[in-house]
Amino acid sequence: MTAASDPAFGLGLLVALLAACAAVVAARAALRWRIGRAARVDRGTGVDWMAGLLAVPRRYLVDVHHVVARDPHAARMHALAAGGLLAGSTLALLGLVPPLGASRLFWITTALAFLLALVGGAMVARRRYPRRPARLSGGTFQRLPLLLVAYGGGALLVALAATLGDPLAPLGWLGLAMAAIGGFGLVRQLAGGPMRHAFAGALHLAAHPRPGRFEGERATALMPADLEAPRLGVATPADFAWNQLLGFDACIQCGRCEVACPAFAAGQPLNPKRLIQDLAGAFKSGPPAYAGSPYPNARPVAGIGGPDLPIVGAGALIHPDTIWSCTTCRACVEECPMMIEHVDAIVDLRRFQTMELAAVPAGAIPTLSESRYAEEPGGRPLSARTDFAAGLPLPLIADKGSCDVLLWLGAGAYELRHGRTLRALVELLRRASIDYAVLGAEERDCGDLARRLGDEATFADLARANIATLSRYAFRRILTADPHALHVLRNEYPAFGGHYELIHHSAFLDELTAEGRLNLVAMPDGRLTYHDPCYLGRYNGETEAPRRLLDRLGLERVEMERHGKRAMCCGGGGGAPVSDIAGDRRIPDIRMAQARATGAATVAVACPQCAAMLEGVTGDVAQVRDLAELVLAAVEAAPASQGAGR
Amino acid sequence: MKALVLLSDARHPVSGRPAPAATELQAVALAHTLADEVNGLHAGPDAEAARGALGHGLTRLEHRQLTAGDDPLPSLVAAIGTAPPDLVLAGPRAGAGAQTGLLPYCLAEALGWPIVADAVSLAVADGVLEVIQALPKGARRRWRMRLPAVITVHPAAPAAASFALGVARKGQVVETPGLPARIEGPPVAERPYRPRPRLIASAAAGAGAAERLKAATQATGPGGQVMVAPPPEAAARAILDHLRAIGVLKPAERG
Known part of the structure; x- marks a missing residue:
């Protein structure tokens, strides 16, 4: 047994040496993050190291795995390669302890761990050879599976030799050489190659700028x-x-x-x-x-x-x-x-x-200037925001002093398209006898556009002005049909001292129909698909209420391949329509094609930007209808005598 | 090269909030094509709107304080006289208030400098300023003149820079008392705006649609007939002929 344990003892020493080298390489890489400013975390005063480090296993096994597992093959591959590598290496290191090193059972366990690592390495190789998918990077990443196989396979040979004893000793030495080549190759990849993600990623989970993401929060508000x-x-x-620099180093490409x-x-x-x-x-x-x-x-x-x-x-x-x-x-x-x-x-x-540079795309200059000097990105008079509602009762909160639901109209109110949506919403509020009011000319732009375009100064001015206005009135909650305003008021105003209960019209109408305050008749009207607004689904996690509401309408609802929190953008956010950077195609055209691919005749939207972008598509298109319009049609189809509160 | 931009106490045309006038911001951007440092000058009771220009590229603002109703011209002349710039730029008219559009002309007269209105582009070579002037219907005219000069900027000039807080923070404001001066001259009368009929060149009766479109849209601009010191009869005949040619007067009766 003594002769056979020699390569095994060598493997233990090799792992110790590799770990020491890895520590040096990682420490040198980590020193580079010191050039950055103080840590930025969206709550508290800085990185809570104690809580962060303790939470790493949970954040890795639950939150990271949740994302990785969307590609089940990749999840299995990573579990085998990383798990096998870590377990095998730890065991090999423990093999330096004499009683363990002499145990056959111990080396069988070690061999099993490295077998898993080898299978994982082989899966990495099968994914990248003979042809690498376009989304994966080449270069050093193409060498990664070779190094994994060399290290895992070599160490497996060493462990097998230690298990079976003398006849395999020469194979053990060969295995040790392979493991050394693979191991040092992997350590070299720690500084700038694929293996950097292992240590930078673990630290990134501990020092993440948005710890709330691991506690079930959406944590999507921009930090002031x-x-x-x-x-x-x-x-x-x-x-x-x-x-943040640490986060960039965590990328595995x-x-x-x-x-x-x-x-x-x-x-x-x-x-x-x-x-x-x-x-x-x-x-x-x-x-x-x-x-x-x-x-x-x-x-x-x-x-x-x-x-x-x-x-x-x-x-x-x-x-x-x-x-x-x-x-x-x-x-x-x-x-x-x-x-x-x-x-x-x-x-x-x-x-x-x-x-600092005033270097914004030419198309965004008027938007920013008008946001600053007219408090409205289109430079339109604030008093004209309620023009869409001509003929509909739209009480001002200034006249009433208080109300149950304050309707936030948003910039979409100036557009004819979204004006139709808002008219439908106001009509529904009226039919459901809701105590509602609007700010009228006192409603300034929420500042979403200015903030995404980087003009934090103008956003802060608008936020403070709106918060000052809202503080003068009493209302229970704010209703809006604009997910961008919803996100800004709900998630970004708290940093400026404004705390409000916000509700999107999809959730509100769902609530009203569930309570029976709106009577609808199911009206099968062809196939329909729902396009999730980014600022409602991804930013606020609200994907269920709009679907529940649509299902109440009795429509045949089909899903696009990308839906819910993974839905594709319409192209209307972040000031992209005003920045107008040239490409090969238009984003809404791509999204509309996805909607048409489901065979849907109607695409339901819940955001003024989505409506405007998707309505701008020409050719083979689905009809674009807002949830409020669909609900109003169903309510109008219901027998009038049952309508509540007319 | 020293450039100075005159700033008015402007209001946003829709919101009515104090905001720098668009053409004055374009003047700042135009001045930056010639000089790295662009100074601003405002004479009046309140410089809040003018201060906004600091965020759009103005390096330094000099505010000559006046009480409401004072004529800013003497203060402007005095401020310019202490350290004369090579170039004074202004908007075509103030962003709010009286808005006569006469101030740049009065200033040029007081300084004894030439003035070119409606500039869209500036260039300087060997102390000679080249100005591209905007004329109606998209026509452009080039002027060359010795510096110093007063220039007013046309809305068709290149877009102004957007507001940048970092730039605004670096800008300085210098407050100095202005020269109290009552506005002289006849009091200004106010009367409701009355749209005036527009003189549209028209093709002769019976011309085709293409000719009429051409006549209505083609730049008439400079050109035509230049008569230097003509006898009065010849001048009157030329004017009558022209009015008949463009259809304002009936054609001359034969016989």
């Missing part, structure tokens, strides 16, 4: 910018908080974000994966070569970066068109298994462009 800071927004990598990104699909120069790699490389002297898919129709840039050099600009790393292509739909964040916050990074970069 410090308007007293010497430099507003992020110009250089050193302007990011250090835990799985490409799920690029598959989900609407701007990428439309051929606009944005690829979330490439963006995160550019940001991760920006603070390193010799960033590893990127071997994934590029920005579509990439604009030329100089490619010069460094910890204290600008990130965005034609003479830097990222072209401005890239950050202005984002619709802030958060699809990339929703899909990211490493829980990276792409949208926060993009808005931070935009804040510097807008508030």
Whole structure:
């Protein structure tokens, strides 16, 4: 047994050596995050290390796994490769302890662990060879399965030799050599290669900027910018908080974000994966070569970066068109298994462009100016916001002093299309005898557009003005048909001292019908599909109420492949329509084609932006109807005598 | 190269809130094509609206304080006289208030500088300013003149920069007392606006649609007939002929 245990003892020493090397490499990589600003966390004063580190296993096994498991093959692959590697290596290290090292059963267990790692490595290889899917990166990532197989397979041989004894000793030595080659290869990949995600990812889970995401919260509100800071927004990598830099290093380049990104699909120069790699490389002297898919129709840039050099600009790393292509739909964040916050990074970069350089896309200049000087992004008179309701009773809260439901109209009220929706909603409120009122000319823009375009100063002014207005009136809750206003008032005003109970009209109408305050008749009217607004579904997690409501209408409801929290954006968020960055296709065209592919004749929407974007599609289109319009049609079809409160 | 932009106490045309006038912000952007530092000058009781221009690229604002109703012209002349810039830019008329549009002309007269109205583009080479002036119907005219000069900016000039808080924070405001001066001249009368009939060139009767469209839309601009010191009869005949040609007067009776 002594002769056979020699390679096994060597494996234990090898693992110890690898662990020491890995610690040095990881520590050196971690020191680079120190260039960043103080940690930014959306609650409390900073990173709660104790709670964060203790929560890592749970955050990994529950929250990360929940995302990874959307691709079951990848989940099994990762569980086997990572689990087998960690378990086997730990056991091999324990084998240095004499009584364990002499136990046959112990080495059988070790061999099993490495067998799992080998199978995992083989699955990684099968996914990447002979042909690599477009969303996965090449380069060092293509070498990863070879290293995994070498390390897992070699260590397996060592463990087998230790189990079976003398006849296999030469094989044990061969295995040790293979394990050494594979092991050192993997450690080398810790600094800039695929293995970086292992330690950066674990720390990212502990020091995450939005810990609420692991506790069932949506945690989607943008964090306020410090308007007293010497430099507003992020110009250089050193302007990011250090835990944001850590987050960029956690990326494993799985490409799920690029598959989900609407701007990428439309051929606009944005690829979330490439963006995160550019940001991760920006603070390193010799960033590893990127071997994934590029920005579509990439604009030329100089490619010069460094910890204290600008990130965005034609003479830097990222072209401005890239950050202005984002619709802030958060699809990339929703899909990211490493829980990276792409949208926060993009808005931070935009804040510097807008508030320090005044370098916004030409189309966004009037929007920002009017938001600032007319308190309305279209420059329209605030008193004209209620014009859509001509002939309908629309009491002002200033006249009533208080009401049960305050109706927040939003910028969509000026548009003819959304005006029809709001008319339907007001008519439904009237029929259900709701005590409602509007702010009228006292309602300013909620500031959503200015904030997503990086103009935090204008957003803060609008938020304070609206909060001051709302504080003068008594109401129980705010109803709105605009998910963008819903998100801003519900989730982003609390940071400015405004705390309100918000309800979207989909949930409100669902409530009214459930209580029997609106009588509807089921009216089968062909096949229908529901398009989830990003700011309702992904940002606020409200995907069920609209579906319940539609099902009450007795319609044949079918789902698009991408729906619920994974729905695709209509292209109307984040100021993208005014920034208007050229691509190959239009995002709403893609979404409408997806709706048509279900065979639906009608696409139900619940947001003024979605309605406007989808109605702008030409050719083979489904009819665009807001939930309020569909409900009103069903209520009007019901016998009048049953209508409540007429 | 020193550029100075005159700023008025403007209001947003829809909201009525103090806001820098759009053409004055365009003047700031235009001045930035020539100079890195652009200073602003406001004479009046309140500089809140003018202060807004600091966020749109203005480097420094000088506010000459006046009481309401005072004529800003002497204060402006005094401020410009202490450190004369190479170029004074202004909007075509104030963003609110009297809005006569005469101030840039009065200022140019008081300074003895040339003035070009409705600039859309500026360039300077060897102390010679080249101005592209906007004319009706999209026509453009080029002027060359020696500096210093007063220029008013046309709304068709390049768009102004958007508001940037970081830029606004760096801007300085200098408050100085202005020169009290009552407004001279006849009192201004106010009367309701009356739309005036527009003189549209028309093709001769019986011309086709294409000719009529061409006549109605084609730039008539400069051109036509230039007569230098003509005898009065010849001048009157030329004017009558022109009015007959464009159809304002009936054709001359034969015989």
